[in-house]
Amino acid sequence: MKNVIKKASLLTSIMLLFAFTSNAQINKKKKANKDTENWRYEIECVGIGKPGTKVIKVWSYSKKATIAINQAKKNAVHGIIFQGYAGGAQGCTNQRPLTNDPALEQQKEEFFEDFFKDNGKYMKFVSTSGDGTPTTMKVGKEYKIGVVVTVMVDLLRKDLEAAGIIKGLSSGF
Amino acid sequence: MKKILLVCSIILATISTTFGQAKKPTIMVVPSDNWCIKNGYFMEFDNQGTKIKIPDYKKALQEDSDVLLVISAINNMMNERGFPLKNLESVLKTLESNAAEDNMMTSKDSGSDIDETPMDKLKQVAKADIIMQITWTVNTTGPKKSVTFILQGLDAYTDKQIAGAQGTGAPSFTAETPVLLQEAVTAHIDNFNASLQAHFEDMFENGREVIVKIQKWSDSEFDLESEVNGDELSYVIEDWIAANTVKNRFSVLDVTENMMTFEQVRMPLYNDKGRALDTRGFARELSKYLADLGVPNKVVVKGLGRATIILGGK
Numbered sequence: 001m002k003n004v005i006k007k008a009s010l011l012t013s014i015m016l017l018f019a020f021t022s023n024a025q026i027n028k029k030k031k032a033n034k035d036t037e038n039w040r041y042e043i044e045c046v047g048i049g050k051p052g053t054k055v056i057k058v059w060s061y062s063k064k065a066t067i068a069i070n071q072a073k074k075n076a077v078h079g080i081i082f083q084g085y086a087g088g089a090q091g092c093t094n095q096r097p098l099t100n101d102p103a104l105e106q107q108k109e110e111f112f113e114d115f116f117k118d119n120g121k122y123m124k125f126v127s128t129s130g131d132g133t134p135t136t137m138k139v140g141k142e143y144k145i146g147v148v149v150t151v152m153v154d155l156l157r158k159d160l161e162a163a164g165i166i167k168g169l170s171s172g173f
Numbered sequence: 174m175k176k177i178l179l180v181c182s183i184i185l186a187t188i189s190t191t192f193g194q195a196k197k198p199t200i201m202v203v204p205s206d207n208w209c210i211k212n213g214y215f216m217e218f219d220n221q222g223t224k225i226k227i228p229d230y231k232k233a234l235q236e237d238s239d240v241l242l243v244i245s246a247i248n249n250m251m252n253e254r255g256f257p258l259k260n261l262e263s264v265l266k267t268l269e270s271n272a273a274e275d276n277m278m279t280s281k282d283s284g285s286d287i288d289e290t291p292m293d294k295l296k297q298v299a300k301a302d303i304i305m306q307i308t309w310t311v312n313t314t315g316p317k318k319s320v321t322f323i324l325q326g327l328d329a330y331t332d333k334q335i336a337g338a339q340g341t342g343a344p345s346f347t348a349e350t351p352v353l354l355q356e357a358v359t360a361h362i363d364n365f366n367a368s369l370q371a372h373f374e375d376m377f378e379n380g381r382e383v384i385v386k387i388q389k390w391s392d393s394e395f396d397l398e399s400e401v402n403g404d405e406l407s408y409v410i411e412d413w414i415a416a417n418t419v420k421n422r423f424s425v426l427d428v429t430e431n432m433m434t435f436e437q438v439r440m441p442l443y444n445d446k447g448r449a450l451d452t453r454g455f456a457r458e459l460s461k462y463l464a465d466l467g468v469p470n471k472v473v474v475k476g477l478g479r480a481t482i483i484l485g486g487k
Contacts, residue, residue, distance in 0.1 A: 048342075051250065051359045093340045093360045096367040100374075153363070154253065169256045169370055172377050173197035 041075035043085040045092030046129075052154030054095065055129055056085065059146045061139070068145035069134050076149045077122040080156065098157055099166050108165055125156040195377070195442040196449045198302035198477055200251070201259040202244045205308040205323075209233055230299065234262045242351050243307055246358040247324075254366060264299045272297065302329055302477045305365075309354060317344040322357035324365050326372070330452075330478030331382055331436070336368035380419030380439035383452045385459070386481040387433040393485020395468050396430040402466050406484075407433055413462055414438060417455075456480035 042059040049055040058076045062068040079085065082105060084097040105112055115121050126149050135146035161168040209215050209228035214237070218225045233240050244261060251258050275287045308323040319342050326336030338361035342353055376382070387410060389396055397407040404412075407428050414435055415421045422439040440455045448454075453474040460472045460482055473481045 048356050048360050052253075087340065090343045092343075093338070093364060096364055100367075100371060167370070167374070169251075169254045169366060169373070170197065172373065173195055 039075065039078055039082075041071075041079060043076070043079040043083060045085055045088055045090065045095065046148055047090040047092065049150055052152065054080065054151050054153050055148065056080075056151065057135075057146050057148050059144055061142050061144055063142045065134075065136055065143045065145055068143055069147055072134075072145070072147035073126040073128070073149055074116055074122060076151050077126050077156065078116065080151050080153055081160070098153075098160065104165070111163065111165060121159075125152045125159070126150070194449055195381075196451045196477055199259050200256070200303040200305055200326075201261055201264065201299070201301035202247050202305045202307060203230065203261055203299075204228070204233055204240050205306045205325075208240075208308045212237065230261060231265055234265070239351060239354060243309070243354055243358060246355055247305065247307070247362065250358065250362045251366075258305070259301050261299060268297055268299060300329060300476065303327065303335065303369075304329055309357065311350055311353070312341070312344075314344065316346050318346075318348070318350070318353065319344040320350070320353040320357045322354070322361055324361050326365065326369055328382070328478065329476060330384055333382075335372040336365055338362070338364040338368070377442065379422065380441050381452075381478065383438050383440050383455070383478045383480070385414065385435040385438050385452070385456060386479070387435075388481060388483050389431055390483055390485035395484050397428065397433055397484075398430045401468060406468065409466070410459070410463070411435075413459055417441075417458065451477050452480040456482055 040061045044057050044059070046055045046057050056076060056079070058072045058079065060068040060071050060075050062071070079097075080095075081098045082102075084095045087093045087095075101107075129148045129150045137144040137146075157166070160166045161171075204214075206215075206226075206228050209230070210226050212233070214229045214233035215226045216229050218227065241262075248258050248260060275289065278287050279285065304327045306323075306325045306327055308325075310321045312319045312321060321339075321341040323339040324337060325334055327333070328335050340357075340361065342357050342360065345353065348356075387397065387407075395401070395406060397405070397410075399406045401409050410433065411425065414423050417440075419439040419441050422437065423435050424437045426434040426436045428434075440452065441450060444450045444454060444458075451474075453472065456472045456474065460470050463470050463482070463484070468484060469486045471483045471487045473483065475481075
């Protein structure tokens, strides 16, 4: 009888532990998505990439360093579509966003929700660059994490043009 | 039911094809006068005591590999964006071969050659609706090299810069000039295209910006101060332009009794029938209106964006 009780309590604790960890994972992801939904990030140019690509450093904010790294790719693609970035060193020039319409994200909300979902289509257009080692800075109670990524801007633009989200150079002619 | 659907889809397809396609401007990459003259690719003429330098594109293309590289890189990138460009070298060769063919051509019946006025000859030059003008300078500081690159999109008719991108690349100790140039094109072409796109969007919203000029033959019985339809002819023409431009947008640059220039004329991209309209079509409507009022005239066109109506006859 004692053995049964022991086994039952062991099993319960394992299950509880599992439940807690998976719950924590879900919470982390939720938190990460919340941070991403607010689009709290900064982009800086790192250098001139191959034709059709941009090499950028994305600074994302989160209380957990690992979460910020995971969200960097999403932020990078979002930044290229909606924000662009300023020029600087390494021959970087100002980069305008792919759309001039600031209301586009709201107008095509359904498309972008699907596009930016976890492991969504945005993943096709971005990859970590170099050794992928992030730069970590502590800002107040949270971390500011910088990750260098390469965004395939030409492919991204073509995809958005084909989906009718942005206009191509020759559309209307 | 099937027949109705078929008819509907044919009508829709017709509407979408007639309304969907505005006249597409042609674009060509050309080295700037500044670059050509700095690098010795120019011809010099004496114009009544004033020396005039004109860029020699043929010589530049034959003797400078960098200019070929830059033009080719830009052409490739624009092609990838679905907007193929006219190639300067091919245009120059076509002009030469066309001129040779025209010289040799004779009529089988009468043996007469091709009729060509001095104006026809003058118009046979390399041209496009939008000129992408490139200029670059290689900067050297000790062993370091960098490239300052300027890309300008110029409307051939309004003389306005409609797009542009410029900047200096990162200095390098090792990279060769062609590599730096390729890098400069890659760095700037997206920004250039973004401003070109903004120009096209403005054109679709507010009409194509063109220039309409009114002149008169020296023996014309009409000038712009003649009374026509109860008003001075210049005001009659101005009223027509106001009524036929998008949002009545135009400005009058000059008016005398002999000539009148309308600038920033925003002509619609399509006519009443839904057909794509260019300046020739737009000026033809004005020409017909004037002819109906008893003013004979002739229309002379320069590409998509400039038309001249000459009063007094053909």
